[in-house]
Amino acid sequence: xxxxxxxxxxxxxxxxxxxxxxxxxxxxxxxxxxxxxxxxxxxxxxxxxxxxxxxxxxxxxxxxxxxxxxxxxxxxxxxxxxxxxxxxxxxxxxxxxxxxxxxxxxxxxxxxxxxxxxxxxxxxxxxxxxxxxxxxxxxxxxxxxxxxxxxxxxxxxxxxxxxxxxxxxxxxxxxxxxxxxxxxxxxxxxxxxxxxxxxxxxxxxxxxxxxxxxxxxxxxxxxxxxxxxxxxxxxxxxxxxxxxxxxxxxxxxxxxxxxxxxxxxxxxxxxxxxxxxxxxxxxxxxxxxxxxxxxxxxxxxxxxxxxxxxxxxxxxxxxxxxxxxxxxxxxxxxxxxxxxxxxxxxxxxxxxxxxxxxxxxxxxxxxxxxxxxxxxxxxxxxxxxxxxxxxxxxxxxxxxxxxxxxxxxxxxxxxxxxxxxxxxxxxxxxxxxxxxxxxxxxxxxxxxxxxxxxxxxxxxxxxxxxxxxxxxxxxxxxxxxxxxxxxxxxxxxxxxxxxxxxxxxxxxxxxxxxxxxxxxxxxxxxxxxxxxxxxxxxxxxxxxxxxxxxxxxxxxxxxx
Numbered sequence: 001x002x003x004x005x006x007x008x009x010x011x012x013x014x015x016x017x018x019x020x021x022x023x024x025x026x027x028x029x030x031x032x033x034x035x036x037x038x039x040x041x042x043x044x045x046x047x048x049x050x051x052x053x054x055x056x057x058x059x060x061x062x063x064x065x066x067x068x069x070x071x072x073x074x075x076x077x078x079x080x081x082x083x084x085x086x087x088x089x090x091x092x093x094x095x096x097x098x099x100x101x102x103x104x105x106x107x108x109x110x111x112x113x114x115x116x117x118x119x120x121x122x123x124x125x126x127x128x129x130x131x132x133x134x135x136x137x138x139x140x141x142x143x144x145x146x147x148x149x150x151x152x153x154x155x156x157x158x159x160x161x162x163x164x165x166x167x168x169x170x171x172x173x174x175x176x177x178x179x180x181x182x183x184x185x186x187x188x189x190x191x192x193x194x195x196x197x198x199x200x201x202x203x204x205x206x207x208x209x210x211x212x213x214x215x216x217x218x219x220x221x222x223x224x225x226x227x228x229x230x231x232x233x234x235x236x237x238x239x240x241x242x243x244x245x246x247x248x249x250x251x252x253x254x255x256x257x258x259x260x261x262x263x264x265x266x267x268x269x270x271x272x273x274x275x276x277x278x279x280x281x282x283x284x285x286x287x288x289x290x291x292x293x294x295x296x297x298x299x300x301x302x303x304x305x306x307x308x309x310x311x312x313x314x315x316x317x318x319x320x321x322x323x324x325x326x327x328x329x330x331x332x333x334x335x336x337x338x339x340x341x342x343x344x345x346x347x348x349x350x351x352x353x354x355x356x357x358x359x360x361x362x363x364x365x366x367x368x369x370x371x372x373x374x375x376x377x378x379x380x381x382x383x384x385x386x387x388x389x390x391x392x393x394x395x396x397x398x399x400x401x402x403x404x405x406x407x408x409x410x411x412x413x414x415x416x417x418x419x420x421x422x423x424x425x426x427x428x429x430x431x432x433x434x435x436x437x438x439x440x441x442x443x444x445x446x447x448x449x450x451x452x453x454x455x456x457x458x459x460x461x462x463x464x465x466x467x468x469x470x471x472x473x474x475x476x477x478x479x480x481x482x483x484x485x486x487x488x489x490x491x492x493x494x495x496x497x498x499x500x501x502x503x504x505x506x507x508x509x510x511x512x513x514x515x516x517x518x519x520x521x522x523x524x525x526x527x528x529x530x531x532x533x534x535x536x537x538x539x540x541x542x543x544x545x546x547x548x549x550x551x552x553x554x555x556x557x558x559x560x
Contacts, residue, residue, distance in 0.1 A: 001173075005135045005166040006031035009099065010039050012142040015177050018070050020061065020422055022046045022054040024081075026074025028114065029101035031166035033072075046422060046451060048415065049443040051078050055085020056415030056441070057422070059094050063402045064377060064420040066217065068095040068149050075102045076114030079160070080121065084409060086156045087125040091406025092238060093215060095154035097145050098122075104164040105133050119160050127155035135168040143175070150180045153302040154215060182216070183301050187318040187326065194314045196330050198297050202271035204339045205231040208254060208283075211238030211405070212276015212300060212320045214398040218242065221324035222275065228331045229273070232343040234262035236277055237386075237405045241395035246374075249340070251347060255283035256541045257387045260350035260550050263541070265343050266291050267548035274298040276320045279309035280406070289546035299323045352391050354538075359508055360531050361385055361460050365392040367508070368430060368458070371515055376428040377402065377420050381413040381437030384466035385458075387537040389432050411440030414457065418444060421453045428456070428519060435461040435485060442494065448524040449499035456518045457500075457526045459491050462533045470536050475543070495526035506530040 003011065009032050013021070021043060025033045036045055048054040051073045058069030069089075073082050079100040089096045103112045119131045128148045130141050138161065145157040199205065207229065213222055219242055226233055226249060233243050234254040243250060252259030254266060266272060272294040277283070284290040287310060295313040298306060299320055306315045316323050354362040365388050368376065374396055380386040380403040395401050402420055404412040417431035438459050448455055460466075465483040472480055495502030501521060505511035511529055518525035538552035 001171065002169050003172040004031065004035070004169050005138050005161065006035040008135070008138050008170075008172050009142065009161070009166070010035045010043065011172060011174065012139055013043060013070065014039070015143070015174065016068070016146050017177070018043060020044045020046065021070040021072055022048055022057040022061070022419065023072030024048060024051045024054055024074070024078060026078045026114070028075035028103060028163045029072060029078075031163065032099070032101060046418070046447070048418070048447050050441065051081030052085055052411065053415035053418070053441055053444045053447060055082045055098065056088065056412050057419035058096050058098075059085060059089045060379065060402050060416030060419030061423045062089070062094050062096055063416070064399050065423045066215075066399070068097055068146055069419065070097050070099065073098070073100050074114070075100065076116045079116055079118040083121060083125070085415070086122055086158065088404050088407045088409045088412055089156040090125045090127070092404065093154050093211060094156065095149040096156035097149055098156060098158045100158065100160045101166060102131070102160050102162045105162045108162065119158065122158050125156070126158050129158035129160070131160040131162075132165055133162060135165050135170045138165065138170075139172060143177070147180065152183050182319040182322055184318060184322055186303070187316060187323060191314070191316045192326055192330065195297055195316055195327060198271060198295060198314060199229055199273070199331065200334065203336065204269045205229055205271040205273060205336065206266050206269035206294070207231050207233045207273045207275060208266065208277055209233060209235040209239040209242050209275045210277030211236065213239055213242035216276065216301070216320040217398070218321035218324055219398055221321055221328060224328050225324045228328060228333050230334045230336045230340065231273070232265055232340060234258065234266060236280065236283055237390055237403060239277065240390060240401040241398040244396050245394035246396060251343060252352065253390055255280075255547060256285065257391070257537050257539065258547070258550070259352060260539050261343060261346040263539070263547040263550045264346055267293070267546070269294045271295050271297060275324070276300060278305045281309070284310060285541045285545055285547040289548070358532070359506060359511060359529060360535055361388040362392045363508060364458060364460060364511060364529055365389050365432070367512055367515060369393045371519060372428055372430070376400070376430050377424060379403065379413045379417040379420060379429060379431040381431070381433040382408045382410050383434045383437060384470065384535070384537050385432050385434045385460040410437040413437065414441050414444045417455050417457075418448055418451070418453060421455045422451065428454075430456045430458060432458045432460065434466055435459055435463065435491070436465045438491070439489070445495060445498040445500050445524060445526065452522070453524055454522045455524055456515070457524065459526065459528045460531055461491065461528050462531045462535065464533045466535070467537070469533070473534070473536075474540075491526060491528040500524040500526050502526045502528065504528045504530070
């Protein structure tokens, strides 16, 4: 059957089971949008307020479902506005296909109006990208893009299509898309046996769980593995929810703002089992001093992550779900009673705490947890509020914390919350933002209103760039350079101007009441929460220090 390139784009999206795309139209992509109009009952298009919002929404859609998110943009500035969102997805291994359209083939390379080499720009931040100059190659290229985005360690792929290619015709042959198989080939009997020997020889094992366990849907296998190994469990920001945050053996996050229990425990263990983690610098602190007394056993689907940041003693390369399943078949239940009792004593001695004197970030998160019974999908921006959301909300299931970990993208959360809410209309989605982050893409409240999404936007308003100010306080002699937001922005009026409901809360009681109303609403609600400018995230590990040197406010007072 003869079809135009634009028709092929839509047919290929339908082949992949795509039901929602996020984007913003423009001249170069008009042929695709015209065809999308004809298929509007099969594929829903969410018009965002900015292309960056579209890329973050596709990311949030993907993280909350495990499906591949799709975003669309036109040439030039439309395409470049996707770059931050693509980089965010790349750093956190999120499956995404970004489709951009460019000037016609004959105009490429001539500095034509709204021409940009978006494939060249995004080469370092995509798993792969394509520019399709022949319509006959379009269908297979799009199919390849989805395979690459999904296979092994997921990530974003960009497909750039010149406008004349979307108008040209070729023969189209539909195909049936088979699900991507898990990566099994590299899992060897030798590696499995070595892992079993190391686990059975350990006296003080510790599990460190990352985003790979979430991506591979390995929660059940992970729980069985933990119960067999009988080891305490810590996680990374990306690993939240892979292991139940309410489980007795869970000790909280690891790293710069991890719990003292996890940081001390990992520093004292004799075997660290790393499950789908990449040993980010925010986790390891001083890498030379990280887990010095432990052998390192790493499980990861990506061989490039083995020995990249931390040298391992053994590893297994493959899908996390499959690795854990095979190990569970080989392992007998271990007994590490004395070790676990020591770690539980640490949990008792070093709980997460905060000054409970008024409205604060930790209180906001705990109240959200209480009112949602821990069943909400929490999305965050980046900063102090992000760390509080990681510390004080107990994630019981995977894909319930959606946050930018690797790139640390301010302005990420609201777009991602829109994507998560569109993908999960029956779930309560809450985006937690600092006032600095919220300013960056707060225009997407208009998108949420247009789509009638019942998401809740929390603004932790301390009138400063909180995390940067915390560093300035601790390490820069209180030189608050460009971090004080002492203007007159009124987020309640802003919310109302964009069509949402706005509340302001300055006390615990006001926040509790506002949140109750927001959770009962069927439209977007913004709650502007007034908290102290000098509130800090504790514990903390200073830059260059070992994680065993974690400190908090009490430690500072003790040194004074």
